[in-house]
Amino acid sequence: MPQGNSHIGCNVTECRHHAKTVQQCSLSHIEVVKHGATATTKESTDCGSFERA
Structure with missing residues (x-):
C-alpha cells in the first residue's frame, strides 16, 4: 500500500497515486x-498528476 502525504488530500480513488x-x-x-490561457474557476483546473489505477 502506498503511504499518504498528509499535505495533499485526495478522494479520487480511481487514481494510481491514491493512498488507499x-x-x-501518495x-x-x-x-x-x-x-x-486563464484559470477563473476551480472547474478550469485539474490535477495533472492523475493516472488511472
Missing part, C-alpha cells in the same frame, strides 16, 4: 494544470 487507506495522495508533490 486514507484520503490522501506523491510528494502534484502538478495542477489549467484548461485554457
Whole structure:
C-alpha cells in the first residue's frame, strides 16, 4: 500500500497515486494544470498528476 502525504488530500480513488487507506495522495508533490490561457474557476483546473489505477 502506498503511504499518504498528509499535505495533499485526495478522494479520487480511481487514481494510481491514491493512498488507499486514507484520503490522501501518495506523491510528494502534484502538478495542477489549467484548461485554457486563464484559470477563473476551480472547474478550469485539474490535477495533472492523475493516472488511472
